[in-house]
Ligand SMILES: [Fe+2]
C-alpha cells in the first residue's frame with residue numbers, strides 16, 4: 053500500500069518536474085489538457101485574484117464618477133472603469149473554461165470570499181484620490197499584469213492581457229497628468245495632495261505582497277506563471293514612482309540607495325494602517341499581524357461588493 | 371456664424387434653435403446621469419462595461435452639443451456650474467426614477483429613440499453644416515445604445531410574466547410629453563435647420579417604437595401648458611433630488 | 627435592499643451561458659482576428675456588448691459568431707473551443 057502510494061507520488065512528482073523543465077526551456081501551454089494539477093491550481097489562483105481585483109474597481113470608481121467635477125472628468129473616470137470591467141470580463145471569461153461560473157463568482161459569492169487587495173478597499177474621498185489611485189494603484193497593477201503578459205507560460209492568458217495592459221497604461225498616464233496638474237495649483241492644493249499621498253504610498257508598496265524572504269507563492273515562478281518575484285516587481289514600481297514624485301515635489305518614504313543601485317523604502321515592511329485615523333504607523337510589525345489586517349480588509353470591501361450584488365430602484369435612486 | 375454673447379442679439383430662428391439644442395443636450399446630460407445611477411444594478415459584467423460606455427457616449431454627445439451652443443453664447447461654466455435643477459431642460463420622461471430593471475430598459479429605449487429621432491432631422495441641414503455633421507456622428511454612435519436596449523427587451527420578453535411591455539406603455543406616454551403641443555409654430559423647421567417638422571418627428575418616433583412595442587391607437591400626451599423652449603408641460607426643471615445626484619462636485623479639482 | 631436574482635434561462639440564454647466570439651481587424655492590411663468573447667442571450671445584446679467591451683481600437687471590421695456554431699478541428703474535445711487571439 054505504502055509503496056504504491058509512494059510510487060504514485062514519485063510519478064506525480066516526476067510529471068511536475070518534467071512540466072517545469074519544459075516550461076523553463078520556453079514551452080508555452082495552450083490547453084488545459086497539457087497541465088498538471090499543480091500547474092492548473094497555481095494558474096487558476098493567479099487568474100482568480102486578478103479577476104477579483106478588476107471587479108473591485110466597480111465600487112471603488114463609482115463614487116469617483118459621482119463626485120467628478122465636470123463632464124470631462126466624469127467621462128475620464130467612466131472610461132477607466134469601462135476598461136476595468138472589460139478586464140474583469142476577459143478574466144472571468146477565461147476562468148469559465150476552467151469550470152468557474154462567473155455569474156456565481158460575481159453575483160452570488162459571499163463578498164468576504166473575494167480576494168481583493170487592501171489598496172482597493174478604501175473609498176475615494178475626492179478627485180485627488182482618483183489621480184493618486186491611477187498613479188499609485190494602477191501603476192502597481194500594470195506592473196503586475198505586464199509581468200504576466202511577458203512571462204506567463206499559459207499562452208491564452210498572456211495574450212488576453214495585451215488589451216488589459218494597453219489600457220492600464222492610459223490609467224497610469226492619466227494619474228500622472230492629474231497629479232502634475234494639482235501640484236501646480238499652489239501650496240494649499242499641494243498640501244492636500246501630499247496628505248493623501250502619505251496614505252496611498254504604503255498601500256502601493258504592499259500591493260506586491262510579502263517580501264521575498266517570506267513569500268510563499270514560489271510555484272508561480274517555478275511554473276513561470278509570472279516572471280518576477282514580489283520584491284523585483286516592487287522595485288520596478290519604486291523606479292517608476294519615486295522619481296516622478298521627486299519631480300513634482302511629493303515626499304514619499306523611499307529613496308535611491310546609490311551603493312546598492314536600487315530604490316529602498318525608508319521603513320521596513322510590514323507596517324500597519326490605523327483604521328480609525330487612516331494614518332500609517334511606521335513601526336515594523338510581524339507578517340502574521342499584517343496578514344491579519346489584510347484579511348480583515350478595508351471599509352469599502354464588504355459594502356462595495358454587497359452593493360454590486362443588490363439592486364436599488366425608485367426612491368432609493370433619487 | 372459669428373459668436374454672440376447675448377441672447378438678445380440672436381434672430382428669432384436662432385433663439386428657437388438654441389432652445390431646442392439645449393433641450394437635446396440636456397436630455398443627453400440627464401440620460402447619462404441615469405446610466406451613472408443605474409450602473410451598479412447591472413446584471414452581468416458586460417452590463418457594467420456597456421453602461422459605462424453608454425454613459426460616456428451620452429456625456430460626450432452632450433458636451434459636443436454644448437460646445438456647438440457656444441456660438442449662441444452658451445458657456446460650459448453655465449452648463450456645468452451656474453445652473454440649478456429648475457434650469458435643466460431634459461424630457462419629463464427622465465424625471466421619475468426607474469422602478470426596476472425592466473422599467474430602466476424600457477425608459478432608455480424610449481429616451482435613446484426620442485433623442486435620436488429628433489437629431490435625425492438635423493443631418494441634412496444646409497443652414498448649419500457643422501451641426502449636420504455632428505448630428506450624423508451622434509446618430510451613428512447611438513446605434514449600439516439601441517441594440518443594447520432592444521437586446522434586453524427581447525431577453526426580458528422570454529419571460530411571459532415580464533412587466534417590460536407595461537413599463538414601456540407608461541414610459542411612452544411620458545416620452546410623448548417631448549412633442550407635447552404641436553399646433554405651436556415650428557420655427558426651427560420653417561427656417562430650414564431641421565428637415566422634418568415636430569409633428570412628423572413625433573410620427574417617426576412612434577413608428578420606430580412600434581417596431582419593438584405595440585403602440586396603442588390615439589396615444590397622446592396632455593398638452594396643458596407645453597412650452598417649446600423646454601419641450602415640457604408644466605413647470606420647468608427637474609426634481610431637486612435628481613439634480614443633486616447628477617450635478618458636478620469639487621469644482622476646484624476640475625482638470626483643464 | 628434586494629439581492630439581484632438573475633434568471634439564467636432568460637438573461638444568460640440557458641442553463642449554461644451563451645457565448646459569442648468576437649472577430650475584428652483594424653485596417654484592410656490586418657487579418658481578421660479573434661479578439662475575445664462575450665456572453666449574451668441574443669445577438670442584439672451580444673452586438674452591443676462586443677462593441678462596448680472590445681473598444682480598445684477603432685475597428686474597421688467587427689463581427690460576432692455564436693460559439694455554438696463553431697466546429698473545432700484541432701481543438702476537438704478541448705474545454706475551450708476558441709482560444710484568445
Ligand atoms: Fe484593470
Ligand SMILES: [Fe+2]
Pocket residue numbers: 132136190193220223
Ligand atoms: Fe486600471
